[in-house]
Amino acid sequence: MIKINEIFYSIQGETTYVGSPTVFVRTTGCNLRCTYCDTKYSYYEGQFTPTEQLLEKIKSYQAKYVCITGGEPLLQKEVLPLMTQLCDENYFVSLETSGSKSMQLVDSRVKTILDVKTPDSGEPDTFLMANLQWAQPSTEFKFVICSEKDFEWAENFCRQHDLFQKYIVLYSPSFGQVRETWLAENILQKKSKARLQIQLHKYIWSPDTRGV
Numbered sequence: 001m002i003k004i005n006e007i008f009y010s011i012q013g014e015t016t017y018v019g020s021p022t023v024f025v026r027t028t029g030c031n032l033r034c035t036y037c038d039t040k041y042s043y044y045e046g047q048f049t050p051t052e053q054l055l056e057k058i059k060s061y062q063a064k065y066v067c068i069t070g071g072e073p074l075l076q077k078e079v080l081p082l083m084t085q086l087c088d089e090n091y092f093v094s095l096e097t098s099g100s101k102s103m104q105l106v107d108s109r110v111k112t113i114l115d116v117k118t119p120d121s122g123e124p125d126t127f128l129m130a131n132l133q134w135a136q137p138s139t140e141f142k143f144v145i146c147s148e149k150d151f152e153w154a155e156n157f158c159r160q161h162d163l164f165q166k167y168i169v170l171y172s173p174s175f176g177q178v179r180e181t182w183l184a185e186n187i188l189q190k191k192s193k194a195r196l197q198i199q200l201h202k203y204i205w206s207p208d209t210r211g212v
Ligand code: SF4
Pocket: 030, 031, 032, 033, 034, 036, 037, 038, 039, 040, 070, 071, 072, 098
């Protein structure tokens, strides 16, 4: 049984899978409290669901991509065999995690998205450094940038751990806190090797862009 907050089918708004029709499985519970968290409803709300029932629901969408997100999915150990089973059934599986819990037992076929928390996230120093050894070539490192200080911190972190050479690094502007253009200019001016990531889903489903 896994405590599930919600399952839904939508367009992936982040990572290199951006734009892909995806089944999102959001687990309940998070050990962090980021200042900009837009999924606070996932901290406690949810239903314990048998894995078989989850698989049936996922299959019903007839999608190729499944994104396991939270909350923090790695708080529930039953998430591990679920991801393995999905890989066995030829889904492209991604896992969004803050990296504060060990990734050692995550199936190597899963694309892990490590959302490393910056100082202004309100949850600095929560990244488990041991997870660097469990990263796969397909792993993507994401930093939500809230300020100039965060930008500099992320640059230092990436250089210190050689992330730009080994992985895709994504910088995402904290929605409503810093502007996309500011972050784009910073990446260019400071010759960063990071990719700018805009949360596509927030634009697609924004009231300003709905309609025909
Ligand atoms: S890790 Fe994610 S779900 Fe948890 S508090 Fe931070 S933004 Fe919210």
